[in-house]
Amino acid sequence: MSTYWDFAKEENMSLFTDLYELTMCASYFDNNKLAPATFDLFIRRLPENRSYFLFAGLEQVLLFLENVKFTEKHLAYLQKQGFSKQFLDYLRNFKFTGEVWAIPEGTVAFPCEPLIRVTAPIIEAQLIETFLLNTVNLQTTIATKASRVVTAAKGKAIIEFGLRREHGIDAGMKVARSSYIAGCQGTSNVLAGLVYGIPVFGTMAHSYVMSFEKEIDAFRAFARTFPNKSTLLIDTYDELAGAEKAIIVAKELEKTGHKLDGVRLDSGNLTETSKKIRALLDTNGLRNVKIFASGDLDEYRIAKLLNQDAAIDAFGVGTKMGTSADRPYVDVIYKLCETASAKGDFTPIMKLSEGKTTLPGRKQVFRHKDKKGFLTKDVIALADEKTEGEPLLVRVMENGKIIRTLPSLNEIRATALENLSKLPQKYKKLTAAPAYPVDLSPALEDLIKRLKQKLTKTEILNSPQ
Amino acid sequence: MSTYWDFAKEENMSLFTDLYELTMCASYFDNNKLAPATFDLFIRRLPENRSYFLFAGLEQVLLFLENVKFTEKHLAYLQKQGFSKQFLDYLRNFKFTGEVWAIPEGTVAFPCEPLIRVTAPIIEAQLIETFLLNTVNLQTTIATKASRVVTAAKGKAIIEFGLRREHGIDAGMKVARSSYIAGCQGTSNVLAGLVYGIPVFGTMAHSYVMSFEKEIDAFRAFARTFPNKSTLLIDTYDELAGAEKAIIVAKELEKTGHKLDGVRLDSGNLTETSKKIRALLDTNGLRNVKIFASGDLDEYRIAKLLNQDAAIDAFGVGTKMGTSADRPYVDVIYKLCETASAKGDFTPIMKLSEGKTTLPGRKQVFRHKDKKGFLTKDVIALADEKTEGEPLLVRVMENGKIIRTLPSLNEIRATALENLSKLPQKYKKLTAAPAYPVDLSPALEDLIKRLKQKLTKTEILNSPQ
Numbered sequence: 001m002s003t004y005w006d007f008a009k010e011e012n013m014s015l016f017t018d019l020y021e022l023t024m025c026a027s028y029f030d031n032n033k034l035a036p037a038t039f040d041l042f043i044r045r046l047p048e049n050r051s052y053f054l055f056a057g058l059e060q061v062l063l064f065l066e067n068v069k070f071t072e073k074h075l076a077y078l079q080k081q082g083f084s085k086q087f088l089d090y091l092r093n094f095k096f097t098g099e100v101w102a103i104p105e106g107t108v109a110f111p112c113e114p115l116i117r118v119t120a121p122i123i124e125a126q127l128i129e130t131f132l133l134n135t136v137n138l139q140t141t142i143a144t145k146a147s148r149v150v151t152a153a154k155g156k157a158i159i160e161f162g163l164r165r166e167h168g169i170d171a172g173m174k175v176a177r178s179s180y181i182a183g184c185q186g187t188s189n190v191l192a193g194l195v196y197g198i199p200v201f202g203t204m205a206h207s208y209v210m211s212f213e214k215e216i217d218a219f220r221a222f223a224r225t226f227p228n229k230s231t232l233l234i235d236t237y238d239e240l241a242g243a244e245k246a247i248i249v250a251k252e253l254e255k256t257g258h259k260l261d262g263v264r265l266d267s268g269n270l271t272e273t274s275k276k277i278r279a280l281l282d283t284n285g286l287r288n289v290k291i292f293a294s295g296d297l298d299e300y301r302i303a304k305l306l307n308q309d310a311a312i313d314a315f316g317v318g319t320k321m322g323t324s325a326d327r328p329y330v331d332v333i334y335k336l337c338e339t340a341s342a343k344g345d346f347t348p349i350m351k352l353s354e355g356k357t358t359l360p361g362r363k364q365v366f367r368h369k370d371k372k373g374f375l376t377k378d379v380i381a382l383a384d385e386k387t388e389g390e391p392l393l394v395r396v397m398e399n400g401k402i403i404r405t406l407p408s409l410n411e412i413r414a415t416a417l418e419n420l421s422k423l424p425q426k427y428k429k430l431t432a433a434p435a436y437p438v439d440l441s442p443a444l445e446d447l448i449k450r451l452k453q454k455l456t457k458t459e460i461l462n463s464p465q
Numbered sequence: 466m467s468t469y470w471d472f473a474k475e476e477n478m479s480l481f482t483d484l485y486e487l488t489m490c491a492s493y494f495d496n497n498k499l500a501p502a503t504f505d506l507f508i509r510r511l512p513e514n515r516s517y518f519l520f521a522g523l524e525q526v527l528l529f530l531e532n533v534k535f536t537e538k539h540l541a542y543l544q545k546q547g548f549s550k551q552f553l554d555y556l557r558n559f560k561f562t563g564e565v566w567a568i569p570e571g572t573v574a575f576p577c578e579p580l581i582r583v584t585a586p587i588i589e590a591q592l593i594e595t596f597l598l599n600t601v602n603l604q605t606t607i608a609t610k611a612s613r614v615v616t617a618a619k620g621k622a623i624i625e626f627g628l629r630r631e632h633g634i635d636a637g638m639k640v641a642r643s644s645y646i647a648g649c650q651g652t653s654n655v656l657a658g659l660v661y662g663i664p665v666f667g668t669m670a671h672s673y674v675m676s677f678e679k680e681i682d683a684f685r686a687f688a689r690t691f692p693n694k695s696t697l698l699i700d701t702y703d704e705l706a707g708a709e710k711a712i713i714v715a716k717e718l719e720k721t722g723h724k725l726d727g728v729r730l731d732s733g734n735l736t737e738t739s740k741k742i743r744a745l746l747d748t749n750g751l752r753n754v755k756i757f758a759s760g761d762l763d764e765y766r767i768a769k770l771l772n773q774d775a776a777i778d779a780f781g782v783g784t785k786m787g788t789s790a791d792r793p794y795v796d797v798i799y800k801l802c803e804t805a806s807a808k809g810d811f812t813p814i815m816k817l818s819e820g821k822t823t824l825p826g827r828k829q830v831f832r833h834k835d836k837k838g839f840l841t842k843d844v845i846a847l848a849d850e851k852t853e854g855e856p857l858l859v860r861v862m863e864n865g866k867i868i869r870t871l872p873s874l875n876e877i878r879a880t881a882l883e884n885l886s887k888l889p890q891k892y893k894k895l896t897a898a899p900a901y902p903v904d905l906s907p908a909l910e911d912l913i914k915r916l917k918q919k920l921t922k923t924e925i926l927n928s929p930q
Contacts, residue, residue: 016637018628018653019667027673027690037676077659082694122676129670133629134637163483164598165794167640170633172481172599188483194542202484205594206821207801208492210814211502211587225492229547236816237920267821319794328793329630329784336672349675351701356671356732455702 014068014094015077017130022078025123026087035340036098038362039125041116041132042335043109043140047327051433052423054147054416055115056178057139058105062402064131065096096124100397103365105407106143106181106415107392108423110438113365113380115140115332117393122339129334137332138171139178145299145324146182147420149317151428152299154306157314159201160187161294162322175322181413183420188316196409201316203231203264203292210236216245223249227258231292234263234277243277247284262290262313270295271310278311290314298325299430338362350451359444360451365392366441373422381441479533479559480542482595487543490588491552500805501563503827504590506581506597507800508574508605512792516898517888519612519881520580521643522604523570527867529596530561561589565862568830570872571608571646571880572857573888575843575903578830580605580797582858587804594799602797603636604643610764610789611647612885614782616893617764619771622779624666625652626759627787640787646878648885653781661874666781668696668729668757675701681710688714692723696757699728699742708742712749727755727778735760736775743776755779763790764895803827815916824909825916830857831906838887846906 028034043053070078070091079088098120109115116132118125150158160179166172176192186199193200204222212218215237223230232249234242243263250260263281265273270293281289293305294316302315319325335358338346348361359380366379366389381387396404407415420428427433440448493499508518535543535556544553563585574580581597583590615623625644631637641657651664658665669687677683680702688695697714699707708728715725728746730738735758746754758770759781767780784790800823803811813826824845831844831854846852861869872880885893892898905913 012656013634015656015659016628016634017655018626019655019658019665020653020669021667022655023667023687023691024669024673027669027687028676030690031686033676033686037672039672074659077655081658081665082691126670126672130629134631134633137630138632138636161483163481164595165602165797166599167603167632167788167793168599168635168638169478169481170635171603174633188485190482190484190487190542191477191480193484193546194480194539200484200546202486202488204485204489204492205591206816207504207591207799208489210801210816211493211498211804221496221498222488222492225495226488226547323632323793325793328632328788328790332630334672336675339676351671351675 011067011069011071013064013131014070015074016134017127021127021129022083025127026083028123028126029087029090030084034121034123035342035344036119037122037125037336037340038117038119038338038346039129039334040114040337040359040363041118041136042114042333043111044331044333044356045111047330049326049431050144051427051429052144052436053109053140053330054143054182054420055103055107055109055136055140056105056143056181056412057136057174058102058116058396059406060135060139060174061116061132062100062397062406064135065100065128065397065400066402068094068096068128068131070094094124094127095400096120096128097400098124098397099395099399101393102396103392104394104412104415106412106419108375108419110378110436112359113378113438114363114393117362119362133332133334137329139174140332141324141328141330142175142322143178143182143416144330145321146179146184147416148299148430149302149321150183151420152303152306152430153315156306156312157185158183159314159316160184160189160321161316162318163187163189165319166322177409179321180409181416183413183417198409204233206233206236206266209233215242216248219245219249220252223253223258223260227253227256229261231262231264231290232260233266235265235267239265239268239273240276240280243280247281247286250286250289251284260286260289262292264292264294264316266295270312271305271308274311275309292316294318296320303430348447348451350448350455359440359448361444361447363444366390367392369422374424375422375436377437377439379439379441380444382443382447385441385443387441476532476534476536478529478596479535480539481599482592486592486594487548490592491548493588493591494552494555495549499586499588500807500809501584502587502590502801502805503582503584503803503811504594504799505579505802505824505828506583506601507579507798508576509796509798509821510576512795514791514896515609515613516892516894517609517901518574518605518795519608519647519885520568520572520574520601520605521570521608521646521877522601522639523567523581523861524871525600525604525639526581526597527565527862527871529600530565530593530862530865531867533559533561533593533596535559555588559589559592560865561585561593562865563589563862564860564864566858567861568857569859569877569880571877571884573840573884575901577824578843578845578903579828579858582827584827598797598799602794604639605797606789606793606795607640607787608643608647608881609795610786611644611649612881613764613895614767614786615648616885617768617771617895618780621771621777622650623648624779624781625649625654625786626781626783628652628654630784631787642874644786645874646881648878648882663874669698671698671701671731674698680707681713684710684714685717688718688723688725692718692721694726696727696729696755697725698731700730700732704730704733704738705741705745708745712746712751715751715754716749725751725754727757729757729759729781731758731760735777736770736773739776740774757781759783761785768895813912813916815913815920824905824913826909826912828909831855832857834887839889840887840901842902842904844904844906845909847908847912850906850908852906
C-alpha cells in the first residue's frame with residue numbers, strides 16, 4: 001500500500017498549484033503570449049492588532065524556483081484534464097528562467113510594499129504564483145505573530161510548543177523555522193532541530209506523572225534519567241502539593257551533586273500560583289529553580305501575566321502562536337504590474353476592482369531612517385526613480401538561478417532582531433499601534449493617475465468591441 | 466545544495482514529535498516501565514459557533530503507525546541531544562505494536578468522546594502522540610469548518626479555493642482532502658487532484674485579464690483555448706461592463722457550437738451585482754451561463770448572500786475555510802486513561818488539573834438514534850459495559866497492523882454526508898445551536914467518583930513521601 005506521504009516529493013511541487021494557473025498558462029501558450037511580465041508579491045493590508053509584518057519564507061521560494069519541473073506522471077494527469085499536447089510538450093521542458101528581486105528574510109515590512117518581484121516570460125511568472133503565496137503567507141504570518149509574542153515577553157525566553165496543533169507536517173516545520181527567526185529561543189519539534197539546527201526543548205506531560213502510582217515517584221524517575229536537566233510538571237493534581245514534591249526531589253538531586261532545572265505550570269491562575277511557588281522555592285533555598293509556564297498562551301496573555309508580576313522565567317507558547325489563532329493568514333497577493341510587447345517594451349498596468357486596486361509598474365521600496373538607525377518612513381517608488389532612502393529589494397535570482405549565498409537561519413534571525421530593534425517602540429504596541437508611514441513617490445502617484453484615466457476610458461466608458 | 470524539502474520523507478516522521486515525548490520515553494525505558502497503557506484522543510470542548518465535529522485524519526494516522534521507525538541519522542541526532550546508548554538501541558528497533566480503536570472517518574462527533582483509543586506498551590503509545598494530534602487536529606478542524614460552509618450553501622456547489630493561504634504544503638493537501646470529505650465538490654489544488662482523485666476546478670485570475678490590452682481580448686483568448694469550459698472573470702475593471710463583454714463572447718461561442726460555462730465575481734457587493742448580471746444574462750438568452758462567486762467567503766457570508774437571494778450558482782471558498790479562520794484549531798488532546806502493572810492488570814486513571822480533568826478507563830461511545838435514524842444522544846461508557854446504542858469505536862489496528870481495508874476517499878465522503886444528513890437540523894445552525902446531549906454511563910460516573918476520592922486522598926491531602 002502506498003502511504004499518504006507519497007505526494008511529498010520535491011518534483012511534485014509543480015502541481016502544488018491552483019488549476020487556474022495552468023488554464024491561464026495554457027491559454028497564454030495557445031494565444032502565443034510568451035513575452036515577459038512583472039508580478040509583485042505583497043500584502044494588501046494589516047490584520048487587526050498588527051502594525052507591521054516580519055517577512056519570512058524567501059529561502060523556500062527560491063529553492064522552489066530553481067527546482068520546479070513537470071514529470072511524465074504530471075503530464076499524464078494534465079492530459080486527462082484536457083490540456084493540449086502542444087502545451088504539455090511546453091511543460092515537459094518547463095524551467096523557471098526569470099529574474100527575482102526580494103527584500104531579505106527577516107525584514108520588517110508594511111502593506112502594499114513589494115516583498116518579492118518576479119520578471120519572467122508570463123507563463124513562468126504566472127505558474128509559480130500559488131507556491132509563492134502559500135510559502136510566504138504561512139511563514140510571514142507566523143514570524144509576525146511570534147515577534148509579537150517575543151515582544152510581549154520582554155526578554156524572557158519563548159519556546160515554540162505548538163507542533164500538535166500546527167497545520168500538518170510542513171507547517172510544523174515552517175512554524176518552528178519562522179518563530180525562531182522572530183526571536184523564539186527554540187522549539188519542541190525534534191525534526192526542526194535536526195533539519196534546521198534550532199535548539200529543542202521538552203519536559204514531561206501529565207500522562208507521564210499519571211503513569212506512576214505517586215506523583216513523587218514520577219519526579220524521582222525523571223530526575224534519575226535526566227539528573228542535569230529536569231523540569232518537573234507540577235500541576236497534574238494540585239500545583240502547590242506538586243511543588244512541595246518537586247522541592248523534595250530537588251534536595252535529593254543536590255545530595256548527589258545535581259540541580260533541578262525548573263518546574264512547569266500548565267493550568268490554573270498562573271500569576272497567583274507562580275508567585276506562591278516562587279516563594280516556596282526561595283524559602284527552600286532553591287532560587288535557581290526556574291518557573292516555566294505554558295497553556296493557552298499568546299502575546300496578550302503574556303503581557304498581562306508580566307504586568308501582574310507573575311513569577312515566570314520562561315514561556316512555552318503553542319497553538320495560538322503556531323496557528324496565529326487570532327488571524328491565521330495575511331492578505332498576501334501576487335499581482336501583475338507590467339507586461340511587455342513581443343519586442344520587449346514594458347508597459348505598466350493596474351487593476352481597478354473595488355477595494356482591490358494595485359500599484360502599477362516595476363517598483364522599489366526606499367526606507368528612511370533617523371540618525372540612530374530607527375525607521376522613520378518608507379516610500380514606494382518606481383524602480384528606476386532616483387529618490388532618498390535605502391532600497392530594500394535586492395536582486396536574488398537571475399536567469400532562474402540564485403545569485404547570492406542564502407543566509408543561514410541564524411543570519412536571518414539576526415536580521416529580524418536587528419530590524420525589530422530599529423522599529424520604534426510605538427509600532428510594537430500589541431493593540432492600537434499607530435500606522436507606520438508608507439508614501440508613494442510623486443512619479444508613482446502620477447503614473448497611477450494617468451493609468452486610471454486611461455482604464456476608465458478604454459475599459460468602462462467605451463462600448464465593448 | 467540540498468533543498469528545503471529533504472525533511473519530507475516518510476521515515477522522518479518519527480522525529481516529527483515534541484521532544485518531551487522522547488524524554489518521557491527515555492525515562493520510562495530507564496525506569497523499566499514497559500507495560501501497556503491506554504490513551505484516548507479526544508477534543509475537550511466545542512469552539513464558539515461549533516456544535517459538532519466532523520472527524521477526519523484517521524487514514525494518515527494508521528499509515529504513520531504502520532511505518533514509523535528511527536534511522537541512523539535520527540539516532541545520531543538524538544545521541545547529540547544526550548539520550549543514552551541503551552535507549553537509542555531500543556529506538557533502533559522501534560516498531561509500533563499496539564491496538565487501535567477509532568470512530569470511522571467522516572463520523573460526526575462531540576466533545577470528550579474518544580475518537581481514537583490506543584493500547585500499547587507505554588513507550589510506543591506515548592511516542593506517537595504528537596503526530597496523531599497534528600494530523601487529527603488539522604483535518605477535523607477543516608472538515609468541521611467545511612461542513613458548515615456546505616450547510617450554508619444549501620445545495621449549491623462549494624469549491625475549495627484556499628491553497629494559496631493554507632498553512633504550507635501538507636496543509637494544502639489535507640485541506641483539499643478534508644473539505645472534500647465534508648461535501649465540497651472539488652478543489653483548485655491540482656496535486657490533490659492527482660494524489661486523491663478529487664475533481665479540480667479553475668478559471669482565470671485578474672492578471673490574465675490585465676495582461677491583454679482589452680478585457681474582451683482576454684475573454685476571447687480564453688474561450689479559444691477552452692471553448693467548452695470557460696468561466697470568465699468579469700470584475701477586473703467593472704463588473705457590468707465585464708458582463709457585457711462576456712455576453713458578446715458567449716454569443717460568439719454559440720456561433721461555433723460551444724457554450725460559455727459561467728462568469729465569476731470576486732469583489733464588490735455580490736448580492737446586488739449577481740442579480741444585475743443574472744438579469745443581463747437572462748435578457749440575452751443566456752440562462753445556462755452560471756454565476757460563480759468568490760472572494761473572502763465563509764459560511765456566515767454565504768448564508769447572508771443566500772438570504773438576500775443573491776443570484777449565485779456556486780461558490781469558491783478560500784482562505785477562511787482553508788485556515789478555519791475564525792478558529793484555526795480544535796482542542797484535541799491525547800490522554801492516558803489506564804495503565805497496566807508488569808503482570809498486565811489494567812488500572813483506570815485520571816487527571817484533576819483545574820479545568821482539565823479527564824475520563825478514566827477504557828471507553829466506548831454509544832450512539833442513540835430515533836426510528837428515522839436521526840441522532841438523539843450519545844453515551845460515553847466503559848468499553849466492557851453492556852448498554853444501549855450503536856458502538857462507534859471500531860478496532861482498526863492489531864499488533865501494529867491495519868486490520869481493515871481502508872475506505873476510499875469517496876466512501877469516507879459518503880459516511881460524512883450520511884452522518885451530517887442524520888444530524889438534526891437544529892444542531893447544524895451556524896450560531897447558537899443547542900448542545901447535543903452526551904451522557905456518561907452510570908458505571909463511568911461511578912468510577913470517576915471513586916478515583917476522585919482516591920486521588921484527593923493520596924496525592925493532595927497526604928504529606929508527600
